[in-house]
Amino acid sequence: MTAGYKRPPTFAGPLTYGLMTMSSPSTVHRLHYGATLQLANAAARVGEAVGLPLGRLEADSILDAARRQTGLTDWGDEHFLEPLNHVVAAVREREAFTPLARIILRQSWIRAVCNRLWVQDWVKQHPETLQTSVQRPIFVLGFPRTGTTVLQNLFALKEGRRGLYFWELTNPVPTTLDRDEDRARRRKAAQTMLRAAYLAAPEMAEVHYVDVDTVEECWPLFANSFCVMNWELQSGLEAYGKWLLDTIDMRIPYGEYKRHLQVLVAQNPADQLVLKCPEHLWFVDALLATFPDACIVWTHRDPFDTLASYCSLMSLQWRTLYGHIDRPAIGAYMQRSLHTGVQRAMAARERHDPRRFYDVRFEELVADPAGVLEKASAWFDLELPPDHRQQVTAYLGQKRSDERGRHRYSADDYGLDPDRVRELYGDYIRQFGVETGKNTRTPAPAGRGG
Numbered sequence: 001m002t003a004g005y006k007r008p009p010t011f012a013g014p015l016t017y018g019l020m021t022m023s024s025p026s027t028v029h030r031l032h033y034g035a036t037l038q039l040a041n042a043a044a045r046v047g048e049a050v051g052l053p054l055g056r057l058e059a060d061s062i063l064d065a066a067r068r069q070t071g072l073t074d075w076g077d078e079h080f081l082e083p084l085n086h087v088v089a090a091v092r093e094r095e096a097f098t099p100l101a102r103i104i105l106r107q108s109w110i111r112a113v114c115n116r117l118w119v120q121d122w123v124k125q126h127p128e129t130l131q132t133s134v135q136r137p138i139f140v141l142g143f144p145r146t147g148t149t150v151l152q153n154l155f156a157l158k159e160g161r162r163g164l165y166f167w168e169l170t171n172p173v174p175t176t177l178d179r180d181e182d183r184a185r186r187r188k189a190a191q192t193m194l195r196a197a198y199l200a201a202p203e204m205a206e207v208h209y210v211d212v213d214t215v216e217e218c219w220p221l222f223a224n225s226f227c228v229m230n231w232e233l234q235s236g237l238e239a240y241g242k243w244l245l246d247t248i249d250m251r252i253p254y255g256e257y258k259r260h261l262q263v264l265v266a267q268n269p270a271d272q273l274v275l276k277c278p279e280h281l282w283f284v285d286a287l288l289a290t291f292p293d294a295c296i297v298w299t300h301r302d303p304f305d306t307l308a309s310y311c312s313l314m315s316l317q318w319r320t321l322y323g324h325i326d327r328p329a330i331g332a333y334m335q336r337s338l339h340t341g342v343q344r345a346m347a348a349r350e351r352h353d354p355r356r357f358y359d360v361r362f363e364e365l366v367a368d369p370a371g372v373l374e375k376a377s378a379w380f381d382l383e384l385p386p387d388h389r390q391q392v393t394a395y396l397g398q399k400r401s402d403e404r405g406r407h408r409y410s411a412d413d414y415g416l417d418p419d420r421v422r423e424l425y426g427d428y429i430r431q432f433g434v435e436t437g438k439n440t441r442t443p444a445p446a447g448r449g450g
Helices: 035-049 061-071 078-093 099-125 127-131 148-155 164-168 179-200 231-235 238-247 250-269 278-290 305-323 327-349 362-367 371-379 388-396 418-424 426-432
Strands: 016-020 138-142 272-276 295-300 357-361 444-446
Touching: 035 099, 035 362, 061 099, 061 250, 078 099, 078 238, 099 127, 099 250, 099 305, 138 148, 138 179, 138 278, 138 388, 138 444, 148 272, 148 371, 148 388, 164 179, 179 278, 231 238, 231 305, 231 327, 238 327, 238 426, 250 278, 278 295, 278 327, 295 362, 305 327, 305 426, 327 418, 357 362, 362 371, 418 426
Parallel strands: 138 272, 138 295, 295 357
Antiparallel strands: 016 444
16 A cells, blocks of 8 residues: 555445335335424524524625635635536525525535635645646446445555545545544544434435445535535436536536545545546546546446435435425436436447446446456456455455345335336446346345445
């Protein structure tokens, strides 16, 4: 491993089973706020009534709050102001967001501006950061719930490679030059965020377990540019998502994303990063414009099984923002949005060197994860350690922290019909030889959260 970086304890556990079921209760069975969030929402409503600014959704107010919190005023390129104003307006116009949700959103946006200010200040003080190499990054992308998490962690088993941990994704800028003290502070801040998240959605422990030291999706780094497809998926802000796809030159946010990676690698060096996020499906052109030497590993699974599981996951976010879950609405929305994403990715792929892509079928990953790793590594001429099969076996044999229960979900709850889904995604299924119909009523192997 590269000197200067102490690998945090990682965790993934074996490939396990998400269960699509008709009769057993779903993991996400509570459709409305629980008692704690009802009380918090009532308090937030009272705060709004008396004029407290906790949920004020105004761009100027958000910018001012970030400046006060950081004591900084230089946030670099002001390209982010347009998407900030757009997402703020989109949320304000949609009255269905609860008072509590408006507080949550305001705080997340303030945090994003703070991160911009901190990154800009760090780079000014440490200009050598921008010379940090981000060479041949491995991007694992594909539909959510297709084994991307497991595959990312398998690639990262080799010394010198690593993914991005929750604590550094949420707090990307050092708080002090003392590495141990800095990591302790940022892990503590991340733990506070996780406690709040699990309070709002305790089912996350079974649906998608997250800890401060788990390797996570890199979309939070795009939040600091306010160009985040995940925000649309988490909230149903279709107008914002369409505006993002039709208007924004995503090469600019990807350039800022790369700068964030340079800040992170400069602190905790890596020979090669292993990154993962379904969001990259929407923006393959911008990704390859920014990282022309990227190694893209694309996972494929029956869209019907993917959608059912992902709807269950996203329903937790919708409940937090709207106070209730409308399952058929979520099902229709995710079916439409993910189809847009895969169509864009397929079109973009035609414009680029096919050697930049390697395809992995979900069933093959489940049957022979070590073999998949070998084939993908050979395709990109990546090294594997001699004992990589033993590493894979040891990794997959770890005890899972979220073994308490299985993620259970029903496609029928979300109005998902297998024939309609597979007809809509027919071009994708045919192009990549995706196997369908195998996991409709029986347990389907899946990596945790991926």
